Amino acid sequence: MIGTxxxxxxxxxxxxxxxxxxxTKDTSGISLGMYTMFVLGVFLWIIHGWNVQDYNLxxxxxxxxxxxxxxxxxxxxxx
Amino acid sequence: MIGTxxxxxxxxxxxxxxxxxxxTKDTSGISLGMYTMFVLGVFLWIIHGWNVQDYNLxxxxxxxxxxxxxxxxxxxxxx
Numbered sequence: 551m552i553g554t555x556x557x558x559x560x561x562x563x564x565x566x567x568x569x570x571x572x573x574t575k576d577t578s579g580i581s582l583g584m585y586t587m588f589v590l591g592v593f594l595w596i597i598h599g600w601n602v603q604d605y606n607l608x609x610x611x612x613x614x615x616x617x618x619x620x621x622x623x624x625x626x627x628x629x
Numbered sequence: 630m631i632g633t634x635x636x637x638x639x640x641x642x643x644x645x646x647x648x649x650x651x652x653t654k655d656t657s658g659i660s661l662g663m664y665t666m667f668v669l670g671v672f673l674w675i676i677h678g679w680n681v682q683d684y685n686l687x688x689x690x691x692x693x694x695x696x697x698x699x700x701x702x703x704x705x706x707x708x
Contacts, residue, residue, distance in 0.1 A: 553677035559670025566662030579658040583645030591638025598632035 561610045564617035571624040582629070585622040592618055640689045643696035650703040661708070664701040671697055 571577055592615045599607035650656055671694045678686035 552673050552680065556670050556673035556677050559666050559673065563663045563666035563670060566666070567660035570660045570662075571658065574658070576658040579650065579653070579655040581646035581649045583649075584642045587638050587642035587645070591635050591640075591642060594631050594635035594638065598635050601631065 557606075557610055561614050564614055564621065568617040568620045571621055571628075575624065575628045577621075577625045577628050580621065580625050582622075582625050585618060585625055589615070589618045589622050636685075636689055640692050643693055643700065647696040647699045650700055650707075654703065654707045656700075656704045656707050659700065659704050661701075661704050664697060664704055668694065668697045668701050 571580070592611050595611040596608055596615065599605070599611060650659070671690050674690040675687055675694065678684070678690060
């Protein structure tokens with residue numbers, strides 16, 4: 551139960567950040583290094599989830615991946 | 630192996646972001662909502678890790694927690 555709430559919070563936390571960069575195009579404080587590492591890491595979590603057939607892990611990271619790739623794209627475009 | 634690399638990348642990705650906000654104090658593009666949800670979520674992951682006695686989960690989230698709380702503190706102080 552606590553694990554489920556934790557997963558929902560850490561997964562959906564990237565939604566307000568993605569929304570904010572889309573709306574404001576302000577990415578000045580956002581670290582390119584962070585989102586480069588993070589997008590790659592989340593992608594590897596999806597592969598790992600596939601390897602161990604953990605669909606919760608795949609699903610949560612797939613959602614995070616969408617938000618994180620949006621943030622990274624805006625960071626690259628509007629730096 | 631892929632899971633280990635994934636864990637290292639997603640955990641350490643917050644280091645360059647924490648370093649950047651400490652160095653520049655520029656948090657204008659960073660979402661307060663994101664880090665509020667994220668810090669709370671990571672804290673619940675630590676509790677969950679304790680409940681299931683998963684020390685890898687506790688350790689990874691403890692490291693992330695330190696970086697995330699620094700970023701959140703700077704966001705609140707230098708908004």
